[in-house]
Amino acid sequence: MKFVDEFRDSDLIGRARDEIRRLADPARHYRLMEVCGGHTHAIYRFGLKDVLPSNIELIHGPGCPVCVLPMGRIDDGLELARRPDVIFAAFGDMMRVPGAHGSPLEHKARGMDVRIVYSPTDALKLARSNPGRHVMFFAIGFETTAPSTALTLMRAKAEGIENFSVFCNHVTIIPAIRAILDSPDMRLDGFIGPGHVSTVIGCRPYEWIARTEGKPIVVSGFEPLDLLQSIVMLLRQLRARRAGVENQYQRVVPWEGNRAALAAMAEVFELRPYFEWRGLGFISQSALRLREAYARWDAERVFDVAGVRVTDPKAAQCGEVLKGVLKPAQCKLFGKECTPEHPVGALMVSSEGSCAAYYNYEHRKTAGQLRILTPA
Amino acid sequence: MAHGAGGKASRRLVDGLLAPLLYRQSDPVEGDRLADAARVLVGGASVAITTDSFVVTPLAFPGGSIGELAVNGTVNDLAVGGARPVALVTTLVLEAGLPTETLVAELRAMRRAAGVAGVAIVGGDTKVVEHGKVDRLYISTTGLGHPLPGVTLGARSVRPGDRILLSGPIGDHGITILLARGELDLEADLRSDTRSVFPLVEALAAAAGPGLRWMRDPTRGGVATSLNELALDSSLGIHLSEEAIPVRDEVRGACELLGLDPLHIANEGQFLAVVAAEAAERGLEAIRRVPGGEAAVVIGEVREEPQAAVLAGSRYGGTRIVDMLVGDPLPRIC
Amino acid sequence: MCLAIPGRIVELITDPVPLALVEVTGVRRRVDLGLLQDDMPKVGDWVLIHVGFAMSRISEEQATEQMRMIAMLGEDEAAMEEVRGYGLEGREP
Numbered sequence: 001m002k003f004v005d006e007f008r009d010s011d012l013i014g015r016a017r018d019e020i021r022r023l024a025d026p027a028r029h030y031r032l033m034e035v036c037g038g039h040t041h042a043i044y045r046f047g048l049k050d051v052l053p054s055n056i057e058l059i060h061g062p063g064c065p066v067c068v069l070p071m072g073r074i075d076d077g078l079e080l081a082r083r084p085d086v087i088f089a090a091f092g093d094m095m096r097v098p099g100a101h102g103s104p105l106e107h108k109a110r111g112m113d114v115r116i117v118y119s120p121t122d123a124l125k126l127a128r129s130n131p132g133r134h135v136m137f138f139a140i141g142f143e144t145t146a147p148s149t150a151l152t153l154m155r156a157k158a159e160g161i162e163n164f165s166v167f168c169n170h171v172t173i174i175p176a177i178r179a180i181l182d183s184p185d186m187r188l189d190g191f192i193g194p195g196h197v198s199t200v201i202g203c204r205p206y207e208w209i210a211r212t213e214g215k216p217i218v219v220s221g222f223e224p225l226d227l228l229q230s231i232v233m234l235l236r237q238l239r240a241r242r243a244g245v246e247n248q249y250q251r252v253v254p255w256e257g258n259r260a261a262l263a264a265m266a267e268v269f270e271l272r273p274y275f276e277w278r279g280l281g282f283i284s285q286s287a288l289r290l291r292e293a294y295a296r297w298d299a300e301r302v303f304d305v306a307g308v309r310v311t312d313p314k315a316a317q318c319g320e321v322l323k324g325v326l327k328p329a330q331c332k333l334f335g336k337e338c339t340p341e342h343p344v345g346a347l348m349v350s351s352e353g354s355c356a357a358y359y360n361y362e363h364r365k366t367a368g369q370l371r372i373l374t375p376a
Numbered sequence: 377m378a379h380g381a382g383g384k385a386s387r388r389l390v391d392g393l394l395a396p397l398l399y400r401q402s403d404p405v406e407g408d409r410l411a412d413a414a415r416v417l418v419g420g421a422s423v424a425i426t427t428d429s430f431v432v433t434p435l436a437f438p439g440g441s442i443g444e445l446a447v448n449g450t451v452n453d454l455a456v457g458g459a460r461p462v463a464l465v466t467t468l469v470l471e472a473g474l475p476t477e478t479l480v481a482e483l484r485a486m487r488r489a490a491g492v493a494g495v496a497i498v499g500g501d502t503k504v505v506e507h508g509k510v511d512r513l514y515i516s517t518t519g520l521g522h523p524l525p526g527v528t529l530g531a532r533s534v535r536p537g538d539r540i541l542l543s544g545p546i547g548d549h550g551i552t553i554l555l556a557r558g559e560l561d562l563e564a565d566l567r568s569d570t571r572s573v574f575p576l577v578e579a580l581a582a583a584a585g586p587g588l589r590w591m592r593d594p595t596r597g598g599v600a601t602s603l604n605e606l607a608l609d610s611s612l613g614i615h616l617s618e619e620a621i622p623v624r625d626e627v628r629g630a631c632e633l634l635g636l637d638p639l640h641i642a643n644e645g646q647f648l649a650v651v652a653a654e655a656a657e658r659g660l661e662a663i664r665r666v667p668g669g670e671a672a673v674v675i676g677e678v679r680e681e682p683q684a685a686v687l688a689g690s691r692y693g694g695t696r697i698v699d700m701l702v703g704d705p706l707p708r709i710c
Numbered sequence: 711m712c713l714a715i716p717g718r719i720v721e722l723i724t725d726p727v728p729l730a731l732v733e734v735t736g737v738r739r740r741v742d743l744g745l746l747q748d749d750m751p752k753v754g755d756w757v758l759i760h761v762g763f764a765m766s767r768i769s770e771e772q773a774t775e776q777m778r779m780i781a782m783l784g785e786d787e788a789a790m791e792e793v794r795g796y797g798l799e800g801r802e803p
Contacts, residue, residue, distance in 0.1 A: 001628065001735050003716035003756060003768055012780050013692040019783040037710055038712020047694025063712075066710060091761070092635075092706035105703070118560050118634070118707055119762025121742060141761075144712065145709065148763040151744045155727065196714045199758065199766040222712065224692070229780055251772035252758050258766065261745045340702045351635065352710045352712065360699045561762075564737040629735035633759070635713045709713050709761050 007223030037064030037352025147261035202257025279319030424459030439567025443485030459521030531609030550641035569645035583662035587655025616676035
């Protein structure tokens with residue numbers, strides 16, 4: 001696969017690995033955070049921790065849009081979908097996320113019309129081909145995905161499609177990073193910056209991290225070579241006591257971002273005054289909702305949404321794991337009450353969630369451990 | 377229902393519920409009882425018997441249809457159980473209103489597949505149920521086979537150092553079905569790999585002799601699930617080499633696009649075998665000489681550690697755990 | 711947020727909305743070009759696909775440059791070693 005295989009080349013990975021070992025000061029312990037859940041997934045999938053020296057610690061950040069969604073929002077969405085005329089459409093990522101009364105897949109097993117879509121335009125297509133039903137698209141994602149939802153809504157409006165609405169849970173990445181840096185428990189040396197969000201917002205929005213907080217940040221691609229090269233670039237900055245924004249993912253990320261995508265977002269969305277993030281609490285100006293001009297396609301205005309607030313079970317430590325304060329295995333429920341088969345929190349369900357990544361790829365690597373699958 | 381997708385839930389259903397409630401110590405079976413197959417002693421002779429049911433949407437897809445799956449699936453269960461498939465009986469559950477042409481087409485498909493596989497269909501039954509009580513057509517087949525001489529299989533005979541063989545590229549069937557459903561708007565030149573693997577198994581058994589320890593057809597839940605079952609049953613560790621695992625470009629492309637792992641995708645025409653190190657090379661060559669076996673490869677080996685786990689390693693030294701599937705493989709965007 | 715795959719444009723379609731048929735190792739899907747209005751790609755271009763939309767064009771030059779830089783890793787150090795060997799005053803990079 002072009003633009004993929006080259007970045008998995010063993011020889012080059014070896015070079016990058018050697019350079020990292022050369023640059024990393026043995027007297028120092030580096031704490032680097034990868035913000036984006038896709039990077040977390042890649043790190044585990046490619047076994048990159050095995051390649052790094054032990055004094056480089058990768059802390060998983062909150063950039064998993066499924067993980068940061070409070071349970072109440074899922075319940076609200078599913079409540080709407082319980083109506084017989086509604087088709088609930090969402091990405092596959094949402095299907096196993098537990099709500100208070102079960103996940104979307106469990107609702108489907110109980111007879112609700114739940115469909116997996118790959119694109120918001122597929123949801124719109126469902127609306128066109130089911131004129132007697134209402135298609136409600138449960139939208140999630142950071143700025144990578146929001147422009148696509150926006151463009152889809154613009155199309156719905158232009159075509160006058162009435163039986164379509166969006167339940168909008170789009171969130172923005174900068175407030176999440178700010179919340180991490182404001183957190184007193186956090187000591188970080190640098191950031192591996194989000195790759196695909198940056199194709200939309202560009203690299204400028206990260207400048208304050210370097211300038212005000214004094215932390216280097218390298219916007220990174222997702223292949224092993226990308227991540228390793230980004231770590232090389234971070235180490236170089238740290239050695240030189242510099243802090244700047246660099247773009248490792250230049251083949252894809254434009255420094256200025258994608259103007260058309262930003263324009264679509266501005267046309268359709270506005271910032272909510274505040275939004276509740278799982279684990280991070282209420283953050284102001286951190287999430288999107290549909291503008292007045294698109295009220296007719298806003299599921300929260302078309303339907304009566306209860307606005308349910310559901311707190312996580314007390315024992316679950318999703319918040320601390322999300323912030324990188326705790327490692328997944330340190331959560332009391334990890335691997336026992338909370339596993340991918342019967343997840344308590346979204347971090348165990350979402351493929352980007354650090355708990356799921358750790359569980360699926362890592363936690364049984366320790367020698368001599370016989371893990372027996374315990375029934376639910 | 378997650379139980380149908382293979383993987384953890386299915387295994388628990390069979391081991392935890394069916395086995396304790398149905399099986400008894402005094403049953404006239406020989407050797408280890410596998411989840412859905414056994415060797416029964418009938419008048420002193422050992423007969424292999426297995427059963428399975430087949431549910432698929434759409435009924436017909438590139439490379440085959442439910443009829444073929446129903447024949448080849450049971451034929452393959454017999455084959456990887458170390459037996460020559462001899463005869464099948466079948467039950468078809470039909471939804472009222474199913475067009476006769478559809479039924480006829482599937483019966484013809486079954487006849488054809490049985491002919492190619494060299495197995496006789498000696499009995500059958502049908503049931504018609506109310507519209508809506510079944511999704512058009514379900515087929516169940518029970519197969520009888522003649523155990524191959526000198527072949528004793530079981531997870532308990534697997535040893536550290538044994539090699540893991542795979543007969544060919546993975547993921548073709550599952551991705552073909554996913555694309556055939558038409559919900560994801562993806563197109564590719566892919567066909568289901570449904571076929572009888574018995575000729576390959578027979579060649580391997582003849583060449584490897586007592587070095588052949590264990591076999592499985594990685595259907596629902598894919599290679600990951602089958603190898604995890606082996607790891608659990610043997611309490612040993614399985615080490616795979618990522619690069620050695622054959623995946624067609626189109627399957628790879630679809631999996632990358634949808635965020636799926638080929639190791640979790642169902643196959644209907646492949647099998648896994650564990651072979652002692654000294655017999656692995658000649659076993660592999662024997663498979664490759666059979667038409668349809670050319671792509672067979674060694675994908676890994678058995679080790680002492682980590683117990684009951686499957687790992688996959690890359691050339692640059694990274695390793696990851698390969699877990700069993702939980703529920704269906706779901707496309708993801710994150 | 712993050713699963714985005716490189717694909718090659720094999721056909722342009724004006725639906726009424728700007729679409730392209732994109733190929734990823736033999737798998738084809740129609741992809742929306744609405745976010746690339748400012749700089750429409752052509753047949754043969756590579757784009758990054760996320761949830762059925764093309765997010766960005768992929769620059770082959772940048773990719774090649776990146777590979778070159780990585781291939782040179784370690785050679786800087788070798789060059790530095792050589793320079794130090796000459797006994798000249800040098801500073802760490």
